[in-house]
Amino acid sequence: MSVEVRVPTILRSHTGGQKLVSGSGETLAELFDDLDAAHSGLKARIVTDEGNLHRFVNVYVNDEDVRFIGGLEAKLSDGDSVTILPAVAGGM
Amino acid sequence: MVAHARADHPDEACGLIAGPEGTGEPRRHVPMTNAARSTTFYEFDAEEWKRVYDEMWEADEEVVVSYHSHTATEARPSRSDTAIASEMGLPQAHYVLVTTRDPEVAEVRSFRIADGEVAEEPIEVLGAPDAVQTYKFAHSPDSTVYDCH
Numbered sequence: 001m002s003v004e005v006r007v008p009t010i011l012r013s014h015t016g017g018q019k020l021v022s023g024s025g026e027t028l029a030e031l032f033d034d035l036d037a038a039h040s041g042l043k044a045r046i047v048t049d050e051g052n053l054h055r056f057v058n059v060y061v062n063d064e065d066v067r068f069i070g071g072l073e074a075k076l077s078d079g080d081s082v083t084i085l086p087a088v089a090g091g092m
Numbered sequence: 093m094v095a096h097a098r099a100d101h102p103d104e105a106c107g108l109i110a111g112p113e114g115t116g117e118p119r120r121h122v123p124m125t126n127a128a129r130s131t132t133f134y135e136f137d138a139e140e141w142k143r144v145y146d147e148m149w150e151a152d153e154e155v156v157v158s159y160h161s162h163t164a165t166e167a168r169p170s171r172s173d174t175a176i177a178s179e180m181g182l183p184q185a186h187y188v189l190v191t192t193r194d195p196e197v198a199e200v201r202s203f204r205i206a207d208g209e210v211a212e213e214p215i216e217v218l219g220a221p222d223a224v225q226t227y228k229f230a231h232s233p234d235s236t237v238y239d240c241h
Contacts, residue, residue, distance in 0.1 A: 056180045058138050065138045086180045090173035091133035
């Protein structure tokens, strides 16, 4: 099973500049573990030490914001497309 | 950008200008919905942002300018703007700030933000802006490069 992952510019230092990588996992959490083995440090930019998604990173499975489909426990299927994006936010 | 900021005042407005990847050329203005709908905070609406990103991905575009407004403070990145952009932002983008605190004069300034450092960059106006209001473009707290009425 394979899932394609779109990597935002700010995280491409972990993927040797690649914008599209592939990985595998039954859930998003497993996918990030798998990706971290090949792209060291990537997982820590997305997942906190407590095991949650960082506040200002958006992750989507296909078109779904994963916060609405189980977060890191979201299920993955072969051929899914995962997109990681900066939330783009700020405040005074 | 200024018109969008004025329209959403007193809430903060946000959006981007996309351009061909690697060129640095701002070509396509995309006003975004501020999901926070706040006078003091902005955040791209996550669902809309994914749709816009998909279009950019298909067209080999990237974010050249990411802008937002401040409605009661100066047009420079706040501490949280800088912290968030450094940790998980758009390192290739010009961060443009518009302040709408003055109803007559919109101040527009541009910055690079990376690794907690903010560097202001000059804005050069090309062509004649519509004479609908006064724009003030500044590149440091005490010098104005271009001012048109």
